[in-house]
Amino acid sequence: MIKASIIGASGYVGVELIRLLLRHPEVEIVSIISSSSNQLSIDKTNPQFKKVSNLVFEEFKIEAIQEADVVFCALPHGISQEYVKIGYDIGKVVIDLSADFRYKDLQRYAKDYSQHKYPELLSKSAYGLCEINREEIKNAQIIGNPGCxxxxxxxxxxxxxxxxxxxxxxxxxxxxxxxxxxxxxxxxxxxxxxxxxxxxxxxxxxxxxxxxxxxxxxxxxxxxxxxxxxxxxxxxxxxxxxxxxxxxxxxxxxxxxxxxxxxxxxxxxxxxxxxxxxxxxxxxxxxxxxxxxxxxxxxxxxxxxxxxxxxLIKGAAGQAIQNMNIKFSLDEKMGLIMVGEYF
Amino acid sequence: MIKASIIGASGYVGVELIRLLLRHPEVEIVSIISSSSNQLSIDKTNPQFKKVSNLVFEEFKIEAIQEADVVFCALPHGISQEYVKIGYDIGKVVIDLSADFRYKDLQRYAKDYSQHKYPELLSKSAYGLCEINREEIKNAQIIGNPGCxxxxxxxxxxxxxxxxxxxxxxxxxxxxxxxxxxxxxxxxxxxxxxxxxxxxxxxxxxxxxxxxxxxxxxxxxxxxxxxxxxxxxxxxxxxxxxxxxxxxxxxxxxxxxxxxxxxxxxxxxxxxxxxxxxxxxxxxxxxxxxxxxxxxxxxxxxxxxxxxxxxLIKGAAGQAIQNMNIKFSLDEKMGLIMVGEYF
Amino acid sequence: MIKASIIGASGYVGVELIRLLLRHPEVEIVSIISSSSNQLSIDKTNPQFKKVSNLVFEEFKIEAIQEADVVFCALPHGISQEYVKIGYDIGKVVIDLSADFRYKDLQRYAKDYSQHKYPELLSKSAYGLCEINREEIKNAQIIGNPGCxxxxxxxxxxxxxxxxxxxxxxxxxxxxxxxxxxxxxxxxxxxxxxxxxxxxxxxxxxxxxxxxxxxxxxxxxxxxxxxxxxxxxxxxxxxxxxxxxxxxxxxxxxxxxxxxxxxxxxxxxxxxxxxxxxxxxxxxxxxxxxxxxxxxxxxxxxxxxxxxxxxLIKGAAGQAIQNMNIKFSLDEKMGLIMVGEYF
Amino acid sequence: MIKASIIGASGYVGVELIRLLLRHPEVEIVSIISSSSNQLSIDKTNPQFKKVSNLVFEEFKIEAIQEADVVFCALPHGISQEYVKIGYDIGKVVIDLSADFRYKDLQRYAKDYSQHKYPELLSKSAYGLCEINREEIKNAQIIGNPGCxxxxxxxxxxxxxxxxxxxxxxxxxxxxxxxxxxxxxxxxxxxxxxxxxxxxxxxxxxxxxxxxxxxxxxxxxxxxxxxxxxxxxxxxxxxxxxxxxxxxxxxxxxxxxxxxxxxxxxxxxxxxxxxxxxxxxxxxxxxxxxxxxxxxxxxxxxxxxxxxxxxLIKGAAGQAIQNMNIKFSLDEKMGLIMVGEYF
The missing domain is CATH 3.30.360.10 (Dihydrodipicolinate Reductase; domain 2)
Structure with a gap:
């Protein structure tokens, strides 16, 4: 089982990650991190989870992600890179859903977002557009999940x-x-x-x-x-x-x-x-x-x-999981075979 | 594996049954029956199934359900009882999603719908409201799935x-x-x-x-x-x-x-x-x-x-599968653990 | 022409009052009052008014309603009574769209809202449910427009x-x-x-x-x-x-x-x-x-x-205008004959 | 008062024409023509008209439009030109909301729709895009109202x-x-x-x-x-x-x-x-x-x-009325000054 932590877990993308990871047969969620929902159980904050999960949100501490094999960051850009750096430094695979690790060209990033604080990490990262960039993803420790x-x-x-x-x-x-x-x-x-x-x-x-x-x-x-x-x-x-x-x-x-x-x-x-x-x-x-x-x-x-x-799926949480599957050499479709609800 | 046939498979409830049965680990769909969609593949009629299923709709023939352990009827009332009878006569478990097997009192049924043609079958049937009627469901060959x-x-x-x-x-x-x-x-x-x-x-x-x-x-x-x-x-x-x-x-x-x-x-x-x-x-x-x-x-x-x-789920297709799980002594939750998409 | 002022004019009800009063053949709007939109023109804050009105929101001052024959108050309860009192004291007809003048029984009001500050004004007010209370409305200086x-x-x-x-x-x-x-x-x-x-x-x-x-x-x-x-x-x-x-x-x-x-x-x-x-x-x-x-x-x-x-109409702005029509002895339907847009 | 007839009055555009013409101060609707709603009163077929209009739909007969100054045709293309011809022949101003009188180039029309039966009428018609073609509209007896x-x-x-x-x-x-x-x-x-x-x-x-x-x-x-x-x-x-x-x-x-x-x-x-x-x-x-x-x-x-x-308004019924205003030398805005309902 792959152990996963989610930082920024109470936003729309974070909750979608939790929903999808719960149905992934090879993943165990070890922590869901959100300062705004700290100490609350997900079946209270998001009643659609009642009877399915009672994971409890916690505040970020290094210990909260220590056990994880993979850390998903669903935070706003700028803030996200700080947590990616922490995860990277302690050897975690980090899949970042912000814009912070999507660019090769730092100037483009700086122009549209802000000065990047950890440019050296960019060289360790891959752009996580699975169908286009699969080989690079396999070899990177940081994956910048694409925009929707x-x-x-x-x-x-x-x-x-x-x-x-x-x-x-x-x-x-x-x-x-x-x-x-x-x-x-x-x-x-x-x-x-x-x-x-x-x-x-x-x-x-x-x-x-x-x-x-x-x-x-x-x-x-x-x-x-x-x-x-x-x-x-x-x-x-x-x-x-x-x-x-x-x-x-x-x-x-x-x-x-x-x-x-x-x-x-x-x-x-x-x-x-x-x-x-x-x-x-x-x-x-x-x-x-x-x-x-x-x-x-x-x-x-x-x-x-x-x-x-x-x-929210191929444009965010689903592609992040597809990237995880690639990185951890699982079947790329695992946990992601779904027929749309249609209505 | 339980083998399932669906009659009336191209309506909204029929398609929802297919969607849910495809994710049930102990079910194999052996036929999907619809005269209006006869010979068409579900990924053509309902493109949300592309890459997930290419089951082909067929017309009703006795052979089409011969192989099945369970037959779901998602037909209009009145018509449905004809197919339930056929399935019953060849020994299938039949889960009927119309109103035809929901009543104990034939007069109530006759008043609101029409004269029942097979009253003797009613005594072989159970009202499929799982939480209320579980024991009867286990022992019946016909299950009348409740209205929504x-x-x-x-x-x-x-x-x-x-x-x-x-x-x-x-x-x-x-x-x-x-x-x-x-x-x-x-x-x-x-x-x-x-x-x-x-x-x-x-x-x-x-x-x-x-x-x-x-x-x-x-x-x-x-x-x-x-x-x-x-x-x-x-x-x-x-x-x-x-x-x-x-x-x-x-x-x-x-x-x-x-x-x-x-x-x-x-x-x-x-x-x-x-x-x-x-x-x-x-x-x-x-x-x-x-x-x-x-x-x-x-x-x-x-x-x-x-x-x-x-x-469409607890009010129709999901409860029908819950009834099947009960009847076939599977874990009642099998294939039915889901967190709502919420949005 | 009846001259009208609207206090609390930038909320949904206030804007609806403006929209409806603009098509009333016997009304001229003399001031629209909103502290949050002060100095802004309504065709800037609400572009649907472009080319139809360029009324400018102003802050409340006694002068802003001095010219008016009728003052509509579309403010939250509690706050509203303060402005009703001011309008009343200078002799204006006041139509209040909050809950402040809807009750005869002060205790009911106090229990569900708060202590009323001007109970003496209640006796000068009528409950503005036109079809039920027309005679009282004609004779009151303050009209408490009903809840929706x-x-x-x-x-x-x-x-x-x-x-x-x-x-x-x-x-x-x-x-x-x-x-x-x-x-x-x-x-x-x-x-x-x-x-x-x-x-x-x-x-x-x-x-x-x-x-x-x-x-x-x-x-x-x-x-x-x-x-x-x-x-x-x-x-x-x-x-x-x-x-x-x-x-x-x-x-x-x-x-x-x-x-x-x-x-x-x-x-x-x-x-x-x-x-x-x-x-x-x-x-x-x-x-x-x-x-x-x-x-x-x-x-x-x-x-x-x-x-x-x-x-927003019979439940708020429209009924307020109907009350004005009654009070000022106009045809009760004036400015209010409309076929619904339907879609 | 301008007298107006509407042919094809029970469709979405026809009903919108009725709704808007009812509020036009210089128009009287003399007939609303619909074979499918023949003899029915509009406040029965479209209850939003209750208390505002009890116009009765009638079948097309030449007498039904005889009294009109202007005939609006809200019919499917191909069929529409037949009624335009009838109206034209008895000297009516005809405003056609189908595609039949929108083209100058008959081949374009033939290619995308069908062979035009009355090409000679096209030379009597103007394309009714008011802001672009006002002068031509004034001089034409037939106006082809533009597509939305x-x-x-x-x-x-x-x-x-x-x-x-x-x-x-x-x-x-x-x-x-x-x-x-x-x-x-x-x-x-x-x-x-x-x-x-x-x-x-x-x-x-x-x-x-x-x-x-x-x-x-x-x-x-x-x-x-x-x-x-x-x-x-x-x-x-x-x-x-x-x-x-x-x-x-x-x-x-x-x-x-x-x-x-x-x-x-x-x-x-x-x-x-x-x-x-x-x-x-x-x-x-x-x-x-x-x-x-x-x-x-x-x-x-x-x-x-x-x-x-x-x-339905500038893209159909409203522009048709704007064309009528132009043609009959009324103020072009007459009956058409509206602030959007917004919600």
Missing amino acids: YPTSAILGLAPLLKNKLVDKNSIIIDSKSGVSGAGKKFDFAYSFCELDENFKAYSVTKHRHTSEIEEKCSFLFGEDLNLSFTPHLLPVKRGILSTIYANLIKKIDKNDLVEIYNEFYKDEYFIRIFEDELPELKYVRGTNFVDIGFEVDKKTNRVIIISCIDN | YPTSAILGLAPLLKNKLVDKNSIIIDSKSGVSGAGKKFDFAYSFCELDENFKAYSVTKHRHTSEIEEKCSFLFGEDLNLSFTPHLLPVKRGILSTIYANLIKKIDKNDLVEIYNEFYKDEYFIRIFEDELPELKYVRGTNFVDIGFEVDKKTNRVIIISCIDN | YPTSAILGLAPLLKNKLVDKNSIIIDSKSGVSGAGKKFDFAYSFCELDENFKAYSVTKHRHTSEIEEKCSFLFGEDLNLSFTPHLLPVKRGILSTIYANLIKKIDKNDLVEIYNEFYKDEYFIRIFEDELPELKYVRGTNFVDIGFEVDKKTNRVIIISCIDN | YPTSAILGLAPLLKNKLVDKNSIIIDSKSGVSGAGKKFDFAYSFCELDENFKAYSVTKHRHTSEIEEKCSFLFGEDLNLSFTPHLLPVKRGILSTIYANLIKKIDKNDLVEIYNEFYKDEYFIRIFEDELPELKYVRGTNFVDIGFEVDKKTNRVIIISCIDN
């Missing part, structure tokens, strides 16, 4: 980028996310009356996930590229659907794309290529799947890609 | 009825259900624009579940009783919350009730008694739990009980 | 109470409200992820509107009565549907009730009696109507009444 | 196209619509359980509104252009938000754009330019406004435009 938007966008684009099939300056990612992506917010803007029956774009041209997507897409393409990314807020709780546009640099039809995507992802359980119809949010809800479909607009020779994930 | 509203109402009332603590003529059940309770409807009244941001009562004084609830509550109380039941339609997909009112026949406070309910359900994993706060729909969503809480209104000496279930 | 739940409950029950047709100890009011009823809340419990697809009861046996409903129902019945009131939170933005139960003291059928209600409300434009079908939330959304329907449960001789309102 | 998506897209792009500021081959329109845009559908795909908490793209590269948008944008730009248009289905009832991308052909910053848009729309009441923040669906719900905001992505020199409308 970047997961949907990069996996949707990877086969095209790797095969250099698109004009690198033409990429537009129009993403729509459920509200849980904002985390457990005590903010009027996230209140029911402000969001139900509403829809809006936000942080247009300014969202921090843009630089993460650009860095990784540039690696895949082999050249630096810039792209446009526009996030929107859907009146749903879970899920991201990204509609991605790119100009094809040669005539390719939909059948060619099906073949290219099927080949690129042929060994990937969690990638589902939709050949006939298009993916919808409800098919991935509650799962670790990435559903990808596409059309070619012949008039403009543009490809339109639809890429869907559950932001 | 009755499950929430009867389990909420049972400790009071059994202990004769309430005025038998004072019971009022005000229930609110998610839309999936209506099944897979091709009906304008269930369209998004007609239901979203809406709320309504329906079938007031006329809903068929009333007689089912009355029959079972009368058994528990030991005398015939009449009650009022009012269903409402919530703009949510899953879940039933019943608010139940009854006049107490002696002074009892909330602490007494907590004790009575805890004692009554002390061995029941799926019943969760809320002592401090009150249950909410989101805590049971996606689970087989029944969450029960209550308050005593001292001025009127009335008890108010809140009882929540997921209508 | 009480409006739906009392108007649903009035014909039965006035005609003494029900057992006074048998009344149960099971109400379901949209989220805007909680006001403009900066509270995690009202965030989208906590409420969407959820449903819950709250303040069971303890909600403060119980005593308001009891006082007014007792007046109508002519004897003191106690009742049970259970509020629930619907995942919709606007609207209250109350399902009301009472034991009839003689055999009455639905047709009799239709006649009684039609007679009782024969001159009331805003009351719509549903004879055939039942009211639904969507029919009243965005209007000042009260939709009432009913069934008689013959087995138990119980009446079940469905009463629907828009909590 | 085209209204949001074209008005969002017009200032850029007219000023030739964008690369004509770079335009991408990513639109998200509420469900009422699909009309009153009796289709399983539009049922609550299939759409709530879901989100999807549909008709990607194939939606018929593409050719309407292209034709009108080409006129504005002065050259033929092709663009990509992707519609999506939001789990809300009303509203369209279009996110529009285009490459700028010279360096322009956001302030320049504000100036260009303010200048272009300086006399347009229904266009609201958002200079600081971005528009959201909730600000336009229930109104005839078009809310437009934008950002410039400096890295890619791309403009991102957000354009919001209420699909």
Whole structure:
């Protein structure tokens, strides 16, 4: 059994990690750490856990993670790196769900977040986008779990980028996310009356996930590229659907794309290529799947890609567990085979 | 491994049965039967199953269920009894999710549904409300899985009825259900624009579940009783919350009730008694739990009980599997331990 | 033109008052008062007003209401009475939307809210339930606008109470409200992820509107009565549907009730009696109507009444304007004739 | 008073027309025509109209529109042109809400819809996008009311196209619509359980509104252009938000754009330019406004435009009335000044 600790365990992502780890056959949770819920039992703070778990939140102390094989950090960026450092120093595998270990380029990170305090740790870390970076993940002690938007966008684009099939300056990612992506917010803007029956774009041209997507897409393409990314807020709780546009640099039809995507992802359980119809949010809800479909607009020779994930699972807790499975040489699917609740 | 067939497998309840049985460690699905989806693979008709199952729907033939140990019938009442009879005659355990095997009193059934064609089979059947009727279930070849509203109402009332603590003529059940309770409807009244941001009562004084609830509550109380039941339609997909009112026949406070309910359900994993706060729909969503809480209104000496279930799980597919577990002497919780997705 | 000031103008009810008063042909808004939005223009704080109004919020000063004929107070109880007193003292008609002027019995108010500071003003005030209390409203300088739940409950029950047709100890009011009823809340419990697809009861046996409903129902019945009131939170933005139960003291059928209600409300434009079908939330959304329907449960001789309102209009801002129309001898419907948006 | 008839009056758009015309001070509705609701009173079929209107639906006969000055046709394309022809032939002003009179190019229409039966009538018709085509509308006897998506897209792009500021081959329109845009559908795909908490793209590269948008944008730009248009289905009832991308052909910053848009729309009441923040669906719900905001992505020199409308009002019934106002030389805003209900 792998022993796991979760720091920042009472937020939406932390609780989702607990929910998923409880059903993992090879994991034992040894501590759940949250200063705000310190001493409270999870079946009190989150009654959905009644009869299933009575784990008790505790404050962070080094002893709380001493027993763990793997430490999950579900903390805000900036703060997270402090705990990653502590875990790293005592030899733990650390899977960080903040932005702190997602970048190779410190300047990109500094520009969009803040000065990194432990740049030396970055070289020990891998970007945890499992399908793209599996080998690096196996060898790293720190894994920077990707952002939710970047997961949907990069996996949707990877086969095209790797095969250099698109004009690198033409990429537009129009993403729509459920509200849980904002985390457990005590903010009027996230209140029911402000969001139900509403829809809006936000942080247009300014969202921090843009630089993460650009860095990784540039690696895949082999050249630096810039792209446009526009996030929107859907009146749903879970899920991201990204509609991605790119100009094809040669005539390719939909059948060619099906073949290219099927080949690129042929060994990937969690990638589902939709050949006939298009993916919808409800098919991935509650799962670790990435559903990808596409059309070619012949008039403009543009490809339109639809890429869907559950932001809390493949976009956060599920991918973190997939990374753990990779790192600890378990079956990558373990604990993560789920059919969406659909409704 | 227990071999299972599902007849009527393409409706909302049928698909939920498939989803849940796929994660049951001791069950193998041998056939999924649906005339409307005949020959189609479930990952085509319901893309949420992609990569998890490629079971193919088939038309009903006796051979299709020959191999099964247990047959689940998720068909409309009236039609269902025909298939139950066939399954019964060839010696299968049959778990029927229609109303056809829920009643002891044929006249109640005839009045609210239609003349029963196989009354002799009723004596071979048990009402599948697991927590109340476990011994009978073990010994029956046919199990009539309870209605969704009755499950929430009867389990909420049972400790009071059994202990004769309430005025038998004072019971009022005000229930609110998610839309999936209506099944897979091709009906304008269930369209998004007609239901979203809406709320309504329906079938007031006329809903068929009333007689089912009355029959079972009368058994528990030991005398015939009449009650009022009012269903409402919530703009949510899953879940039933019943608010139940009854006049107490002696002074009892909330602490007494907590004790009575805890004692009554002390061995029941799926019943969760809320002592401090009150249950909410989101805590049971996606689970087989029944969450029960209550308050005593001292001025009127009335008890108010809140009882929540997921209508598709404890109210249908989950309870059917719980019945199967009972009947086949498996751990009753097998395949049914779940923390709700919450959001 | 009647000149109106609104104190507490930036909350949900205040903004709704502004929206409705702007379309009233005989009203001119002379000041909108809000300390939190002081100096801001409403088309900045609430962009839905762009191009329609650029009224500017100001802080409270006596001069700000000096010009007004009528002052609406949309402030929290306790605080509100201070401003009502000021308005009263300088001779303004004051319509108060808090609980401060709803009670005749100071002890009820003190028990559920706090000690009233200006009991002498209560005798100058009328309870502003227009259809029941029109004459008193005409003669009062202060009008205590009813609570949203009480409006739906009392108007649903009035014909039965006035005609003494029900057992006074048998009344149960099971109400379901949209989220805007909680006001403009900066509270995690009202965030989208906590409420969407959820449903819950709250303040069971303890909600403060119980005593308001009891006082007014007792007046109508002519004897003191106690009742049970259970509020629930619907995942919709606007609207209250109350399902009301009472034991009839003689055999009455639905047709009799239709006649009684039609007679009782024969001159009331805003009351719509549903004879055939039942009211639904969507029919009243965005209007000042009260939709009432009913069934008689013959087995138990119980009446079940469905009463629907828009909590922000008939339950708050609309009824306040209706009170103003009454007080200033305008056509009671003026500015309030609306067909619901439906969707 | 202008006398109006509505053909196809029982669909979502027809009912919205009735709702809005009832509040228009210079309009009298003389007939509402619907074969499916023939002889029924609108307060029976649509109870939200109780106490406000008891207009009775009738079957189409020439006499039913004889008295009208203006005939609104809210029928499916293909069928609609038959009724437009009848109305035209007896000299009525006809405002058609189908696609039948939106195109100048008959081949575009034929390709996406069907062969037009009355091409000679097209030359008598004007495209009813009020802000762009006011003069033509004044002089036409037939007005082809624009599609909902085209209204949001074209008005969002017009200032850029007219000023030739964008690369004509770079335009991408990513639109998200509420469900009422699909009309009153009796289709399983539009049922609550299939759409709530879901989100999807549909008709990607194939939606018929593409050719309407292209034709009108080409006129504005002065050259033929092709663009990509992707519609999506939001789990809300009303509203369209279009996110529009285009490459700028010279360096322009956001302030320049504000100036260009303010200048272009300086006399347009229904266009609201958002200079600081971005528009959201909730600000336009229930109104005839078009809310437009934008950002410039400096890295890619791309403009991102957000354009919001209420699909049933500015996208259908409201714009039809605005066209009527123009045609009959009324104040263009008459009957259409509304603040959105917001929630």
